[in-house]
Amino acid sequence: MHGKIRIERNPNRKTKPGLEEALGFGRYFTDHMFMMDYEEGSGWQDPRIVPYGPISHDPAAMVFHYGQAVFEGLKAFRTEKDEIVLFRPDQNAKRLNRSCDRLQMPQMDEEFVVDAIRTLVRLDADWVPRKKGSSLYIRPFVIATEAGLGVRASSRYSFVIIMSPVGAYYEEGLQPINILVESHYARAVRGGTGNAKTAGNYAATLKAQALAKEHNCAQVLWLDAIEKMYIEEAGSMNVFFKINGEVVTPSLSGSILEGITRNSIIHLLKEWGIPVSERKISIHDIVEAFENGTLEEAFGTGTAAVVSPIGSLLWNGTLMSINQGNIGELVARLYDTITGIQYGRIEDSNSWMISC
């Protein structure tokens, strides 16, 4: 535990954007934010909820120079019974600690982190939108704040939680996306930081992401940096392929993010008795399955979209259209099930949902 959370209410509530309108992603922020500071020797201290507003740092604060910054992303949903619930926040708290460990940053009490999130959501509960498919996106992050230019781990950090009401990822229902298989740039490598949710990993992807856009692709599919052959993950999603009745996803090699949606989907597939395996898959396996007609479905998974059907893969100039660009049966079932559990329409038999 890191002490009792002090609450300073915002006397100037913002005018909310039409919460029933197109909210986009991460554009509006709620009235409050959570903050807590770390100092070497005394640990995490002064947990507090304060009005959302600018944070001020010395220009020599280490986050600006040496990139010690990790984050998480999860959602609060308003159920059909008007309850507000979180999807597996304990898993985000765990992963946050793993990321901190990789970046030489101090860990936190996981239960306390979940409690901080719940307290903040309760306070800004009227920001959780009601429109179908919308939710409140929650962004916990930790940054190094010591002022100093020696290359070493900072002795001070801030942990901050901000929240943003977000629209349905697919306003008009699931939409297959095009994905560019990237063969020049690399996102991460064995021994690097690929399995941590750290800021630098994302900066490293922006150039490839921009090239993907030029090819009319929504995201990049990363291959391993060593053999440039094994599939890793997409820009902000893990990926799954259904080949000849079996669902396959790349195993956790150390260079991909251990997605919480990924884990939940593997769990559901096992419950449903659908063969699923985590293993190395090369782009050549995919091309082969495409060519012999056994590549039945492909999809990405992540907090933002839950699942995203992949309509086509563009690799070395060859376009592979999957399931004639239609939404597959399995991806639709997974989407309906997970969103059903999140919005309270389907029984939560795995106790994934935590109420606020």
Added chain:
Amino acid sequence: MHGKIRIERNPNRKTKPGLEEALGFGRYFTDHMFMMDYEEGSGWQDPRIVPYGPISHDPAAMVFHYGQAVFEGLKAFRTEKDEIVLFRPDQNAKRLNRSCDRLQMPQMDEEFVVDAIRTLVRLDADWVPRKKGSSLYIRPFVIATEAGLGVRASSRYSFVIIMSPVGAYYEEGLQPINILVESHYARAVRGGTGNAKTAGNYAATLKAQALAKEHNCAQVLWLDAIEKMYIEEAGSMNVFFKINGEVVTPSLSGSILEGITRNSIIHLLKEWGIPVSERKISIHDIVEAFENGTLEEAFGTGTAAVVSPIGSLLWNGTLMSINQGNIGELVARLYDTITGIQYGRIEDSNSWMISC
């Protein structure tokens, strides 16, 4: 050009630390800093020098989340004639632009950047220390400031320059250091961001750096991430080996930083008629040279220390002591020459020094 620099003088000058005392590295900062902002559509604007002080950002500012942050490091010296000069600042401006390009950040006019540095140094000229070996370290950096959580390049940035008086790296003259050859963690990989001076690259090294400390080593020597065999560079230095009369340094593979000191040293060696080559070198080559007695010298190069003799390499539990842990003749000559040029004791025949 990005407009005329507006200057707002600091009415409250700081009490300087004893500039003749042990200053350490990057612990004290001068009275002023340079700032300039970028906005998509209108470009870089409002270049200004203002009192050094905290900078304030929305907690959703992209630098905290997606790591778009690049930086440079260079020094101003007070010569024996009491002039203030910079070492090859044009090269830092060039590299800053290359880093920006890799990270999908907007570039700057290189002459303007040098001009901004010179203007700032002139204003805080009394912060350039006089003690032997000391200097004013200059840290230009660019960070993403748009508030938003979509993973994409920011539409806003700040360019900031801060400065810190620093002591001689080796207060008591050159000192050989121990280096740990890292075989588990990776710093960078082909196709990644290793040749950009970006924040995330440094965050990725801190865990290995901490392990090196536990082995009484000052820095890590990185091997390539793919074959775990070819030498790349040290934590914040490029590396050179003198083997049987020839000086060898790893070629610019795309995953190592193109050091300005490295470039200057190659230039000097060529001038001196000493054989020097940039090529792939494996740790096995080094072990072999060590075993057959031809590993004559090894040293790191970088702005902070200029050159650092390597006294020993620790690899897989084997300690290789180089030149009996003594300072080599070549490293001493390089140190004396470069610092001689920097402090105006030796003629600057390559026009490396720019006056402020």
